[in-house]
Amino acid sequence: MKLNPWTLILGMAIVTYLPRMLPMLVLSKRTIPETLAKWMSFIPVSIFSALIFSDIFFWSGDLTLDPLTNFKLIPSLLTACVAYYTKSLLISMVVGVTSLSLFIYLN
Amino acid sequence: MKRKDWQEGFKIIFPVMLGYIPLGLACGMLLYDSGFSISAILLMSLIVFAGAAQFMAASMVVIGSTAPTIILMVFFLNIRHLLMSSSLSGFFKKSSIPFILLFSHTLADEAYAINYNQFKNHKWTDYQALATNVLAYLTWIVSTTVGGFIGSALTIDITIMNYVLIAMFIALLINQLVSKLFVVVGLVAGLLSVGLMELLHHNIALVIAAILASLFGYLVDKTSEEKKSKEALL
Numbered sequence: 001m002k003l004n005p006w007t008l009i010l011g012m013a014i015v016t017y018l019p020r021m022l023p024m025l026v027l028s029k030r031t032i033p034e035t036l037a038k039w040m041s042f043i044p045v046s047i048f049s050a051l052i053f054s055d056i057f058f059w060s061g062d063l064t065l066d067p068l069t070n071f072k073l074i075p076s077l078l079t080a081c082v083a084y085y086t087k088s089l090l091i092s093m094v095v096g097v098t099s100l101s102l103f104i105y106l107n
Numbered sequence: 108m109k110r111k112d113w114q115e116g117f118k119i120i121f122p123v124m125l126g127y128i129p130l131g132l133a134c135g136m137l138l139y140d141s142g143f144s145i146s147a148i149l150l151m152s153l154i155v156f157a158g159a160a161q162f163m164a165a166s167m168v169v170i171g172s173t174a175p176t177i178i179l180m181v182f183f184l185n186i187r188h189l190l191m192s193s194s195l196s197g198f199f200k201k202s203s204i205p206f207i208l209l210f211s212h213t214l215a216d217e218a219y220a221i222n223y224n225q226f227k228n229h230k231w232t233d234y235q236a237l238a239t240n241v242l243a244y245l246t247w248i249v250s251t252t253v254g255g256f257i258g259s260a261l262t263i264d265i266t267i268m269n270y271v272l273i274a275m276f277i278a279l280l281i282n283q284l285v286s287k288l289f290v291v292v293g294l295v296a297g298l299l300s301v302g303l304m305e306l307l308h309h310n311i312a313l314v315i316a317a318i319l320a321s322l323f324g325y326l327v328d329k330t331s332e333e334k335k336s337k338e339a340l341l
Contacts, residue, residue, distance in 0.1 A: 001142035001168060008174040009147060012164060013154040015182035019189040021211035027196035028207060035325075040194040042324035044223055045289050046296035046317040047187050048280040051216070053297030054304045054313055055273050063305050072270065079274045083281035089122035092281075096274030097129075101267050 052076070071103040108234050116238030119225060123217045124246040126275045130158060131247050133268030135254020136261065137165040148255040152248040156215065158272060160184050161251070186314045190321075191219045198226045202233045213240035215247075220279040288327060296320030 032040075056072045057063055064070035079096030086092065131152075138148045138161065151161060160181040167177045192211060199207055210233070218240045225231035225239075284290050296316050303312035 002171065003168070003174045005143055005147045006150075008164070008168075008177060009151045009155060011174060011178035012151070012157075012160060012181045015178055016155050016157045016160060016185050016188070017212060019182075019185050020192050020214045021208060023189055023192035024196045024199060024207050024211045024214075025204065027193055028199040028202065032197055037197065038328065039321055039325040040190075042289070042292050042321035042328075043190045043194045043317065044220060045280065045283050045293045046320040046324070047190060047313075048216075048220065048276050048283065049293040049296035049320070050300035050313040050316040051187075052273060052276050052280060054300040054316075055269075057301050058304070063301065072266075072273070075270070076273070076277060079277045080281055083278035087282065089275065089278045089282075090125060092278035093122070093126055093271065093274045096277065097267060097271055100270050100274075101264075104264055104267060 071100060071107075075099040075103065108238060112232070112234045112238045113242070115235045116240075116242055119221055120218060120239045120242050123221065123243050123275065126217070126271055127158075127243060127246045128250045129268060130271045131250025132254040132257065133265065133271075134158060134161050134165070135251035136257055137162065137254075137265070138251070139255045139258040141165040141168045143168075143255070145252060145255040149248065149252045152251040155181075156213065156244055156247060157181070157185060158215070158247070162269070180310070183314075184310045186311070187216075187317065188214060190314075190317060191216070195219065195223060195226075198222075198231075198236070199233055206233065206237070210237050210240065213237070213244045215240070215243060217275060217279065218243045220283065224282065288324060291327070292320050292324035295323050 056076045057065065057070070059070035059072065065073075067073040075096050078099050079092050082095045083089075083092040135148050138151070139145070143151070143165075151164075155161060163180060163184060164177055167180065172180075192214060195214070199210070202210070222231070222236045222239055225236070280293065284293060296319075299319055300313055300316035303316055306312070
């Protein structure tokens with residue numbers, strides 16, 4: 001490795017800690033306007049959707065909508081269905097990861 | 108912190124802990140392969156504690172990126188925590204500043220979703236939330252370090268390892284879809300993130316998509332409430 005791992009880790013720690021800490025420190029001691037609170041109630045869904053969609057629709061870095069090339073698409077649909085009907089995080093994860101593994105290893 | 112806080116936290120975070128084991132092992136193996144020593148992996152998990160960022164650091168070191176570039180990318184990837192930290196802040200009005208300083212260090216996507224849901228729909232205290240976070244944190248530290256020890260002795264498909272995280276996110280998302288509007292907001296965020304990602308080829312796309320979609324949700328909600336109150340007046 002060419003770079004110094006310790007400086008890298010320290011830098012990563014700082015830019016990770018500040019966005020986690022500052023809003024909570026500043027906002028928790030005052031009353032948040034209702035408008036802001038209402039807006040923030042949509043944040044969790046938005047973040048998770050963005051994280052998921054921007055991952056599963058890309059295969060080797062390219063936008064790929066063909067489920068026979070992009071092996072993540074069908075397992076994702078399965079995971080979502082299982083999560084909806086079972087409400088279980090663990091069962092959903094097992095179904096998702098197992099079905100993706102099958103897709104990858106059988107091809 | 109009482110024993111009960113840990114028990115309550117454990118009950119709710121247990122599936123995430125199980126998910127963190129393969130994820131952490133993969134991350135540790137990847138970091139070791141890219142040249143980090145085991146003590147560096149341990150320190151990184153201790154003071155950074157950000158799965159996606161640690162995965163990214165490993166792959167960027169391999170392609171020869173410099174430290175400032177990696178740190179900048181990690182920062183962009185972590186901007187989403189600004190939103191999470193803001194949205195949890197209302198539940199910590201009575202917490203002390205040292206508590207918040209400690210709690211926020213252990214804030215991560217999975218435990219965030221679980222704690223948010225608990226605060227919203229159940230009786231949940233700041234100490235239970237901290238116990239939940241710390242259990243996930245410890246699992247992550249141990250599994251990434253063990254992953255470092257295993258090192259390159261084993262090769263597992265990285266797409267599958269990464270997908271453990273995504274499958275967990277999918278299940279967490281489905282549980283948050285409590286009304287039609289949330290489904291629509293989720294779809295808007297998802298489509299925007301794909302479009303912006305294709306356009307910008309950068310993780311900042313996620314942050315922009317999340318901000319726009321939540322604003323959209325807010326506006327739709329506000330319009331329908333105004334309509335309702337007008338109808339009530341008539």
